[in-house]
Amino acid sequence: MRDVAAASGVSPSTVSFVLNDAPHQTISAATRERVLRAADELGYVPHGVARALREGSSRIVLLNLDPLFRGGSIDGYTRGLDDELGRHGHVLLVRRAGGSPLEPVVDAVVPRAVVNLAGIYDEWESAADGGWVNGLGAHTRSQLTHLQETGHVVVAFALPGDVEAAPFAQVRLRLARAAAASVGIVQLEVLPVPRDVESARAGVGEFLAMHPEVTAVAAFDDVVALRVLAALRALGKQVPGDLAVIGFDATEHGAYWDPPLTSVRVDAEAFGRRAARQALGLDASDVVPGPATVVAGGTA
Amino acid sequence: MRDVAAASGVSPSTVSFVLNDAPHQTISAATRERVLRAADELGYVPHGVARALREGSSRIVLLNLDPLFRGGSIDGYTRGLDDELGRHGHVLLVRRAGGSPLEPVVDAVVPRAVVNLAGIYDEWESAADGGWVNGLGAHTRSQLTHLQETGHVVVAFALPGDVEAAPFAQVRLRLARAAAASVGIVQLEVLPVPRDVESARAGVGEFLAMHPEVTAVAAFDDVVALRVLAALRALGKQVPGDLAVIGFDATEHGAYWDPPLTSVRVDAEAFGRRAARQALGLDASDVVPGPATVVAGGTA
DNA sequence: ACGGTCCACTAATTCGAATTAGCAACGCTC
DNA sequence: GAGCGTTGCTAATTCGAATTAGTGGACCGT
Structure with missing residues (x-):
């Protein structure tokens, strides 16, 4: 800024006033013009750190x-x-x-x-x-509503099995629980799905054996939904015949599945x-x- | 820092010396102790912006x-x-x-x-x-080497069809071209694969009709590889029977395919x-x- | 001609930390 | 006990921009 001031024959203060369109300051058109040209010619860019310190x-x-x-x-x-x-x-x-x-x-x-x-x-x-997080409530509701409308009232909510996944997955689960009752889902079971293909198959198989009344799965996101789909395929289950699955977030990957994964798209x-x-x-x-x-x- | 100085009865300079273990400065153990305790009690954390300005x-x-x-x-x-x-x-x-x-x-x-x-x-x-980018050369070589070792010498390199994908995809392609010759791949064709499932199917179908000599596909990454796999499935092609496919980056999604996608894992x-x-x-x-x-x- | 009001601009200070120069007090040597 | 070096600290300056408090001069009215 000092250089710009020197080049245009004014003080640094004036340069600052011009460049920031300071209110309560009157600058003559000629001076303004000179300063702007000098700034442009010298390729002046405000120093973000200095500005941050001051502001x-x-x-x-x-x-x-x-x-x-x-x-x-x-x-x-x-x-x-x-x-x-x-x-x-x-x-x-x-x-x-x-x-x-x-x-x-x-x-x-x-x-x-x-x-x-x-x-x-x-x-x-x-x-x-x-x-965003607030809107997740409404979106989760859309997800469950779709299942209810296609005739499912006993549903599993599939979330990532990883331990580190906990905090955010728990939020989704709470929202799902809150939404379930109001949209006519009478029972919501929790289905953790690990990342590893083999463990996922075992886990899903066990879950289905224990909860034969579950007819549909709502997933934490598309990734988890795909884990479930892969597990169901390995178990020889038909989708959506034996079990319906709905994802969340409508990723590219869901579209490549056969049949394509039903999912929820958000106006992110x-x-x-x-x-x-x-x-x-x-x-x-x-x-x-x-x-x-x-x-x-x-x-x- | 001024507060810490006041609390410990020294000047701000001294505080700075203590906290930064300034070389060429001798500080008595007692003073150092007092400063450190004061800084701790006051919960002093250096102001990154001020430091950045100075440094x-x-x-x-x-x-x-x-x-x-x-x-x-x-x-x-x-x-x-x-x-x-x-x-x-x-x-x-x-x-x-x-x-x-x-x-x-x-x-x-x-x-x-x-x-x-x-x-x-x-x-x-x-x-x-x-x-990293340099290493990509070696990794691309691994990808192509695997195809060559399994008997493929005429290969397609599949890259994202999106226009905005250009710069980085071109880098991978150049690396692939450079690697191909040295690992015994005699021909390398370019196969752009759009994101849209329908267009991908059409594009891959057309490509195969024009290049019947291609026996394997090396993909830009797993995402593109999965697009190719989905397209091939829609076209009724067997993998790897009719065409072999190898991805790049070993994502979770590849593992869910049936059969699982062969890919290249990098020590990122x-x-x-x-x-x-x-x-x-x-x-x-x-x-x-x-x-x-x-x-x-x-x-x- | 003198007081007042704008106008157009400048000087000085501030943000928080790092660093350089410098200054007392003390101990050691000859 | 004068000179010199060390120890342990402080004062002052710097980084770049924003802002507040002026200040000199032109202009106006009476």
């Missing part, structure tokens, strides 16, 4: 992501978030929450806001996530946009995510 | 990621990178390179280093990626560790990634 926080928004958000809608969510932040001169950076604590990261970047999609969601009412990008607005303290009410839609594949 | 760059390493890195090894790579950086007091942040330029992000965070896995890789010799975490070392200017020679291994599934 108290950087123009960065941090997205803290549970590793369980994989494929599917999180890409759209990220895109919406990134795009909307970009419109307001901010930048999105993603941190994959893996074990290590968030605190040092926050201290290192001093972000304008943190969109936290990892950890505990007990107070999700107040979470600045664009209503709009949620991302909302999250961006909220993070910056702007009005988010004009961004309205579309409802979750069931992508009929043939497995449910 | 010229933040203790952040930026990973710029092509959206084509999905699932599979990039998770391990990220984990290795993150973990190793954490050991040295640094933090990894990920940016998903989607259209918008990298420059404003770099100006905003002034990272210690950028690990760039997006864009042009023409000068990959010098890239600070832990030898070690590459991530190396990248971290390189980014911080440390010696990376003691981290040696294991070789790529072929995970036999049954499709090749």
Whole structure:
């Protein structure tokens, strides 16, 4: 900035005023012009760190992501978030929450806001996530409603069997429990499905033996749904004849199954946009995510 | 820091000396003790932004990621990178390179280093990626070697059909071309596979009609491989009878296919560790990634 | 001609930490 | 006991931008 000031024959203060369109400051058109040209010629770009020090926080928004958000809608969510932040001169950076604590990261970047999609969601009412976790309730309801409408009232909720999957999977399960009753599902059993193909087959087989009354499976996400489908195939079960399966998140992989996996598609990008607005303290009410839609594949 | 100084009855300079173990500075044990206790009691954490301003760059390493890195090894790579950086007091942040330029992000965070896995890789010799892109050459060779060893000499290289996929897919293709000759593949055709199931089927069908001499497909990654498998199934082709298929990156999804997808597993975490070392200017020679291994599934 | 009001700009301070220069006090040597 | 080096600390400056408090000059009215 000092260089720009020198080049245009004014003080650094004036440069700052011009470049930031400072209110309550009157700058002559000639000076403004000279400063802008000098800035342009010198290729001046504001030094984000210095600015962050002065302003108290950087123009960065941090997205803290549970590793369980994989494929599917999180890409759209990220895109919406990134795009909307970009419109307001901010930048999105993603941190994959893996074990290590968030605190040092926050201290290192001093972000304008943190969109936290990892950890505990007990107070999700107040979470600045664009209503994402909150919306999951409605989407889970769509998932279960589809099963109910196709005649299933005793359902298994399949979630990842990995231990580290716990926190977020538990949230989905709670939402499913809450939704089940209100949409006419009379019984909801829990079916953990490990990642390993062999264990998954054994686990699903055992589960079905113990719960012959279950006629359909609603999965945590498409990945888990595909594990279930693979297990059922190995067990010689017909889908949806013997058991219906519905995924969640409508990933590419579900479409390659035969028959294609029925799943729930979420308007993730709009949620991302909302999250961006909220993070910056702007009005988010004009961004309205579309409802979750069931992508009929043939497995449910 | 001023508060810590006040609480321990010394100057801020002294606090800085103590907390940073400043060389060429002698601090009495008593003072050091008092400062450390005060810092601890007050819960002092260094302000990353201020430090970054003074030091010229933040203790952040930026990973710029092509959206084509999905699932599979990039998770391990990220984990290795993150973990190793954490050991040295640094933090990894990920940016998903989607259209918008990298420059404003770099100006905003002034990272210690950028690990760039997006864009042009023409000068990959010098890239600070832990030898990742470079290693891809060897891994691609493993992929093709497996096909050659199972009797295939006329091979198709399947890459994503999406336009935006171009830059990185082209790199893989170039590497494949370079490897083909030296491992005894006499002909390498290019097979673009779009994401849409219907178009993929049509595209693969057309390709096979035009290139009846092709006996095997090596894919850009497992996702593309699964697209090919789905297309072949729709076309009524037997795998590996009519056509062998080998993926790349050994994702979970490949394992669910019937028969499971044969793929190439990469020691991504070690590459991530190396990248971290390189980014911080440390010696990376003691981290040696294991070789790529072929995970036999049954499709090749 | 003098007081007042704008206008257009500058000087000085701030954010928090790191670093360089420097300054007392003390001990040692000759 | 004068000179010199060491020990243990402090003061002052720096990084780059934003902001608050001015300040000199033109212009206006009476």
